[in-house]
Amino acid sequence: MRKLLIIGIGAGDPDQMTVQAIAALNRADVIFLPDKGQEKAALRHLREAICARFIEKPRRSVTMETPRRAEAGDDYRGVVDDWHARIAASYAALFRLELAEGQTGALLVWGDPALYDSTLRIVERVRAGGLALDWEVIPGISxxxxxxxxxxxxxxxxxxxxxxxxxxxxxxxxxxxxxxxxxxxxxxxxxxxxxxxxxxxxxxxxxxxxxxxxxxxxxxxxxxxxxxxxxxxxxxxxxxxxxxxxxxxx
Ligand SMILES: C[S@@+](CC[C@H](N)C(=O)[O-])C[C@H]1O[C@@H](n2cnc3c(N)ncnc32)[C@H](O)[C@@H]1O
Missing domain, CATH: 3.30.950.10 (Tetrapyrrole methylase, C-terminal domain)
Structure with missing residues (x-):
């Protein structure tokens, strides 16, 4: 089975990486790095700096293009649900392509994955959509x-x-x-x-x-x-x- 490590990386200071998060990074075969466009480039650079500083042996990294959300309008929940469905479909395709059976991937989540972040909901959708997955959550400083x-x-x-x-x-x-x-x-x-x-x-x-x-x-x-x-x-x-x-x- 494929496995994902969903790692909280702290909220901006690489020194907030916990010992558990660093160990998890070093257990992964593939690092998945979200790319949310120009505006979030600074956050992507921070994730890259964390990888460069804490990963001991070179790992393969893969950029995840994140589909854009439509304007929320009156139907906020409906728009977010549709957006998550599109992200889940694109992540499922990427995991099938980039992560072999038995391999472990790492997703680096800003702050703590349990707080105002949809990665866990999306991974749940990927699994519900038919991709056999195991996953572990490593908390981060929010x-x-x-x-x-x-x-x-x-x-x-x-x-x-x-x-x-x-x-x-x-x-x-x-x-x-x-x-x-x-x-x-x-x-x-x-x-x-x-x-x-x-x-x-x-x-x-x-x-x-x-x-x-x-x-x-x-x-x-x-x-x-x-x-x-x-x-x-x-x-x-x-x-x-x-x-x-x-x-x-x-
Ligand atoms: C999508 S939520 C992610 C929250 C994240 N999971 C956490 O644990 O902090 C993004 C919001 O978190 C807050 N946030 C995250 N990092 C921050 C930082 N370094 N400085 C100030 N606010 C931050 C802001 O309110 C921002 O709009």
Whole structure:
């Protein structure tokens, strides 16, 4: 049977690779590297740097072209489902072609594979589509952990829960509870569109990379600054990944 190692590689700093992730990389016969186009070239370079630094003996690497997602419109789930079906079909064809029976392939997943990443769902679809596969998941340092570490804060208040959500969901309104909300995948700066009174924000972009930016403070005070700094950084680099914790002030 073919086997896949789905390896969390950390959220931007190669030093976040765990001992387990490095060992897994070195067990693979083939390394599959996703190519999500121009905008994500910087992320591809980081994956390549990780391979160059941690793989002891040369391994074959294969680029995986990832089909583009259609505009989401009103039917977000339908569009994502269709997109995943297309990715699963193209990955199945690639695994059949590039991975022999009995061989092991590695997929390098940004951050942790369990958090806002569809690789595990897609591998499940590939298997359900008829390709016999075994797979193992190696956890990684997520951007949520990197954010908390760089701001030197705990995510939760004592005994309290934290919600991890998306900018799309926050745009529908700040939930009354829990008190702490971590927001990822926010291309629309949803934090700038909610009433800021009584809230503080801990924001980070390009965490773990040489371009890292951190801003924290009362939302009413720093919201405009984050919008400005974010827009300038996005313009300068051509892409941005940012994440933040919002919580009610003590
Ligand atoms: C598709 S999700 C992947 C999350 C990943 N699996 C993880 O564990 O962090 C991408 C989102 O993660 C966040 N993110 C990932 N890496 C980041 C980084 N280095 N700096 C800031 N945000 C990051 C951003 O919110 C980005 O929109």
């Amino acid at each position: 951007s949520v952990q990197a954010l908390a570490a760089r701001h030197r804060i705990p995510l939760n208040r004592i005994g309290e829960p934290v919600l991890i959500t998306t900018g799309r969901k926050l745009a529908e309104g700040l939930p009354q509870a829990p008190d702490g909300v971590v927001v990822m995948l926010d291309g629309e700066q949803a934090f700038a569109k909610i009433a800021p009174e009584g809230l503080e924000i801990f924001w980070g972009a390009y965490l773990g990379t040489p371009d890292e930016i951190l801003i924290a403070g009362p939302l009413a005070t720093v919201s405009d600054e984050i919008v400005r700094v974010r827009a300038a950084a996005r313009e300068r680099h051509g892409w941005i990944m940012d994440i933040y914790l919002l919580r009610r002030c003590d």
